[in-house]
């Protein structure tokens with residue numbers, strides 16, 4: 001994927017490469033979908049996708065196999081039509097288990113605070129460990145790439161907490177099977193600092 005640096009923070013004077021605005025931003029939304037569609041492919045036949053501006057919810061269309069892929073909450077749902085029901089059932093079950101285990105939480109601000117604070121108090125020590133790992137990753141990225149534009153793919157992003165942190169500085173696309181409130185939609189489009197795509201990792 002050919003994503004460019006979309007720097008939002010002002011931590012250093014890095015070069016900024018222009019890129020269409022993120023979903024939910026007031027201007028340039030159609031340009032965003034067109035640019036993003038150019039970098040995605042139909043999960044059914046691997047051919048290019050095109051946005052269909054006349055449809056609501058917004059939709060990507062494959063002219064080759066004539067499948068439609070809705071965009072909900074700014075997240076293209078690139079799931080093969082034959083797999084949608086099964087994946088919806090899996091995600092509902094997965095959310096229930098994650099909520100029970102304390103890895104998902106409906107508390108306001110829960111995902112925004114990760115990894116540095118676990119507002120649920122259920123996995124504090126594990127999140128402290130993850131926070132240290134994340135800080136090591138941040139240092140490595142800075143040392144390895146400096147102020148050069150960096151494109152990051154967060155495969156299996158879950159709620160996208162890491163993409164949200166990295167998206168403040170780098171261009172990040174997050175892919176996950178779960179696009180629900182404890183998956184990629186954990187951050188609403190207006191707050192999201194990364195590009196989110198629902199898809200299978202195969």
Ligand SMILES: [Zn+2]
Pocket residue numbers: 042043044045046047062063064065066067
């Ligand atoms: Zn197709």
